[in-house]
Amino acid sequence: MRKQNLNMNILVLGSGGREHTFAWKIAQSQKLNKLFVAPGNSGTDAIATNLNISVTDFEAIKDAVIKNSIDLVVVGPEDPLVQGIHDFFLNDDAIKHVSVIGPQKAAAELEGSKEFAKEFMMRHNIPTAAYESFTKDTVEKGYEFLETLQPPYVLKADGLAAGKGVLILNDLNEAKTELKNMLVDSKFGAASTKVVIEEFLDGIELSCFVLTDGKDYKILPTAKDYKRIGEGDTGLNTGGMGAVSPVPFATKAFLDKIENQIVKPTVEGLKKDSLPYVGFIFIGLIKVGENPKVIEYNVRMGDPETEVVLPRLKTDLIEVFQAMGDQTLSKVNIEIDERAATTIMLVSGGYPEAYDKGKEILGIDKIEDSIVFHAGAKLQDEKVITSGGRVMAITSYGETYQEAIKKSYQSIDNLRFDKMYYRKDIGFDL
Ligand code: AMP
Numbered sequence: 001m002r003k004q005n006l007n008m009n010i011l012v013l014g015s016g017g018r019e020h021t022f023a024w025k026i027a028q029s030q031k032l033n034k035l036f037v038a039p040g041n042s043g044t045d046a047i048a049t050n051l052n053i054s055v056t057d058f059e060a061i062k063d064a065v066i067k068n069s070i071d072l073v074v075v076g077p078e079d080p081l082v083q084g085i086h087d088f089f090l091n092d093d094a095i096k097h098v099s100v101i102g103p104q105k106a107a108a109e110l111e112g113s114k115e116f117a118k119e120f121m122m123r124h125n126i127p128t129a130a131y132e133s134f135t136k137d138t139v140e141k142g143y144e145f146l147e148t149l150q151p152p153y154v155l156k157a158d159g160l161a162a163g164k165g166v167l168i169l170n171d172l173n174e175a176k177t178e179l180k181n182m183l184v185d186s187k188f189g190a191a192s193t194k195v196v197i198e199e200f201l202d203g204i205e206l207s208c209f210v211l212t213d214g215k216d217y218k219i220l221p222t223a224k225d226y227k228r229i230g231e232g233d234t235g236l237n238t239g240g241m242g243a244v245s246p247v248p249f250a251t252k253a254f255l256d257k258i259e260n261q262i263v264k265p266t267v268e269g270l271k272k273d274s275l276p277y278v279g280f281i282f283i284g285l286i287k288v289g290e291n292p293k294v295i296e297y298n299v300r301m302g303d304p305e306t307e308v309v310l311p312r313l314k315t316d317l318i319e320v321f322q323a324m325g326d327q328t329l330s331k332v333n334i335e336i337d338e339r340a341a342t343t344i345m346l347v348s349g350g351y352p353e354a355y356d357k358g359k360e361i362l363g364i365d366k367i368e369d370s371i372v373f374h375a376g377a378k379l380q381d382e383k384v385i386t387s388g389g390r391v392m393a394i395t396s397y398g399e400t401y402q403e404a405i406k407k408s409y410q411s412i413d414n415l416r417f418d419k420m421y422y423r424k425d426i427g428f429d430l
């Protein structure tokens with residue numbers, strides 16, 4: 001068992017709204033000594049010390065951990081996990097005592113490889129879409145398989161492709177062409193060396209977030225995000241334009257199904273397969289009829305889902321993380337705020353394609369009824385300027401999600417930057 005520091009030094013890795021939310025929640029804990037974020041943003045700068053280090057520069061992270069006597073590292077994004085940051089810590093005597101929140105490399109393959117995730121689900125009888133996977137050598141077989149399916153056709157690059165690796169196509173010939181583009185012409189580079197072709201599932205999506213210490217699990221509130229750039233869920237996919245928690249259609253009976261048919265077999269499956277997992281499991285689900293099916297696993301929290309899930313967590317987050325590191329999660333009581341939380345993402349005009357950066361963001365100081373989580377925003381000469389496509393997430397609480405959404409939109413009326421865009425219909429489909 002690790003020593004239980006009364007006051008911990010914590011490092012959060014990442015620079016988005018998710019990481020600002022982690023930092024915001026950690027900063028509320030009595031158990032915090034010093035908080036660092038690498039590389040962070042203008043939001044984390046106000047409540048923590050930002051370190052100018054990339055999330056995949058493991059050597060620089062190690063140096064910072066030693067220099068700042070870090071006790072616990074929270075890994076925000078998937079890249080460092082899939083690249084094995086947790087293993088890197090465990091294999092180095094100088095830092096192996098540090099708790100890392102995030103799975104080891106072998107388990108991070110649940111997000112790092114779609115085929116690995118599908119095989120895991122098949123092995124453990126976890127409901128998901130039927131599939132087959134193909135490589136350059138079996139592309140002809142891939143065309144034949146497509147011919148046996150009904151449109152739309154779902155093609156998924158096996159590896160990480162910055163959220164762009166899934167194509168959903170209505171036309172058979174187009175699907176064949178894209179399959180060739182991915183396998184033969186490396187459309188997504190090494191990520192599309194293999195392609196998973198999946199049965200299309202028709203239903204409404206939601207996400208379930210699970211904490212595990214590798215032995216036990218706790219379920220966090222559900223959330224629904226809005227991935228498309230345009231209103232009415234149209235246009236290009238983005239990292240997420242807004243989110244709502246809890247998901248109104250996730251009734252007790254439906255949540256029980258998720259727990260019994262998906263969460264339990266997932267955590268048991270990790271154990272049976274000896275996949276070491278201390279961290280968050282983000283299960284992307286689709287409700288088909290009355291039944292949940294898994295669309296994907298992510299080995300981290302969602303962004304912007306974190307911006308609505310963590311604000312509803314009443315339990316001290318450092319206490320939760322300590323219990324995860326010590327494998328005593330079963331003893332922790334996870335308390336959830338009954339109120340709804342919603343977030344609206346402000347983005348730079350043009351996102352998810354080309355957009356400008358460096359625009360000053362005005363009005364943040366006028367926001368009173370919402371929490372402003374910074375994402376692609378940084379400080380320059382005391383001004384907050386845009387530095388990314390997704391700029392900030394405006395989170396509000398409400399007795400109902402409608403009330404919370406209304407508050408976020410009222411707060412946004414105070415904010416402005418050149419070419420600011422946001423969806424005005426978050427929650428429209430609920
Ligand atoms: P993913 O990157 O796996 O989250 O996929 C991106 C999006 O594609 C998901 O959020 C779904 O909206 C959609 N999607 C993925 N797989 C399927 C499927 N089998 N059936 C229907 N939609 C899917």
Ligand code: GLY
Nearest residue numbers: 239240302303304
């Ligand atoms: N909002 C979706 C994700 O974080 O992957």
